[in-house]
Amino acid sequence: MSIELTVNGRPRRIDAPAHTLLVQALREQLQLTGTHVGCDTAQCGACTVLVDGRAIKSCNVLLAQVAGAQVTTIEGLAQPDGTLHPMQAAFKECHGLQCGFCTPGMVLSAVDLCRRHPQADAREIREQLEGNICRCTGYQNIVRAVQQAQAATAAAA
Ligand code: FES
Ligand code: FES
Secondary structure (H helix, E strand, O other): OEEEEEEOOEEEEEEOOOOOEHHHHHHHHOOOOOOOOOOOOOOOOOOEEEEOOEEEEHHHOEHHHHOOOEEEOHHHOOOOOOOOOHHHHHHHHOOOOOOOOOHHHHHHHHHHHHHHOOOOOHHHHHHHOOOOOOOOOOOHHHHHHHHHHHHHHHHHO
């Protein structure tokens, strides 16, 4: 099976068996290992990427299902010159991570959250991110980071 899609702005063709998961293709064929695997049950959210702007768990989607789509992984979120996306900058400044294992998926889920709910309050942010599990932070600084990114995005609009 040969699948064409765009990953981090770059057209890619991936030859893979029909049962290949998106996360496998990203990690094993494109070496985009910032997309993590924390479970095999679609619960942890560590594998979250953006598909046409929407956050999805890439361990729960076949590569074939995203043929023709625009996929963004954590490697593609910053500007080409290395300038961090506002959400990445906010996580860094607010100490929204410790070990970092959940962070790529958490950041991408948060980007989609802010697109869909730019004025979400702390309770809504927690609800919207409940599909992403963090074992380190207690979530407080993650919520602060999302709020800071919301404010930065609103100020830039
Ligand atoms: S690895 Fe996909 S949800 Fe855990
Ligand atoms: S920072 Fe360690 S799991 Fe979230």
